[in-house]
Amino acid sequence: MRAGSTMAGPEIERMIQLLSRLPGLGYRSARKAALALLKRREELLVPLAQALNDAASKLVECSVCGTIDTVDPCSICQDPRRDRSMIVVVEDVADLWALERAGVTNAVYHVLGGHISPLDGIGPERLNIGRLIERASHPEVKEVLLALNATVEGQSTAHYLTEQLEGTSVSVSRLAQGVPVGGELDYLDEGTLAAAIKARQRV
């Protein structure tokens, strides 16, 4: 019989195949995960199946900012206490979650759905950019903060967005680069140190 099959019929094999497509799980760890699910049927398998069903049926992409929520527009876009004069642009929903967990901004968001990456065949047209330009053209919007990853792809995406936003009247900003809070100089890469020196602030 072929390598990798499980002997327990197509149900388990299919479950393993799908689990192995999750980030962080290879085929072998997906098999372990499947087995853990089967051994803990009532406490884990059934509730997880239910949770995935719930997610599939209830969660929608916000037609304004592109995040995921149970309502559209999402609870952030609907929140009257949010400051609509600033739009914080992030690559991914996970980045939005990170900023919300930190509780560091009261602005609204815009989720691009990734970054420009010619090597992976991801051009600007694959990202949620048109809607951003539209939103940024609204008179109530004063600032667009590009909170993209400090990676090559993140920064070239930021560069592209800056160009696209030139036609609007918003001011475009990006996150400060420098030494992370609690960071030790000895452990930082040269790029970070160079950026921190270049952007040094008077005390």
Add this chain to the structure above:
Amino acid sequence: MRAGSTMAGPEIERMIQLLSRLPGLGYRSARKAALALLKRREELLVPLAQALNDAASKLVECSVCGTIDTVDPCSICQDPRRDRSMIVVVEDVADLWALERAGVTNAVYHVLGGHISPLDGIGPERLNIGRLIERASHPEVKEVLLALNATVEGQSTAHYLTEQLEGTSVSVSRLAQGVPVGGELDYLDEGTLAAAIKARQRV
């Protein structure tokens, strides 16, 4: 707001909590996995929910040997071409799968559901042992091969089983010491498994 929450409502939070209980996934990687599921709703989220539902509704524990299958008795126990004179005892379903993938035995199996581990509060009564003694007492059974992990727990479980099987007329064997000490069956190549079965030794 509290650390670890996702801003996207209880549906996603519950999905992450459940995913983080799978072996190999911590909270952070479970969040990444959940996000991957949400981003690939039709290709991944919906099919995985369906696969888990299928597994939960179709898979049963074999009342003879304790493995997991869609039928009871399982397809191995029902297979008329199987050699019922030998019972291969394994700790876990994954070990049975490993032996079947290797295709190194035509015998029937018995899944203990773990090993004796006093430190974890797992005594013999928690394992599927009574049914093994019953099966081994059947006149058609000539040999019981203890294919347990070459770990301390596996070997002390083997020792316990050997004592319990003394009252029956079966000959008890164990895998040859070709299995590396500390090794787990699920991680071994087919050649090693085949050699270990061929060189099995009387206890």
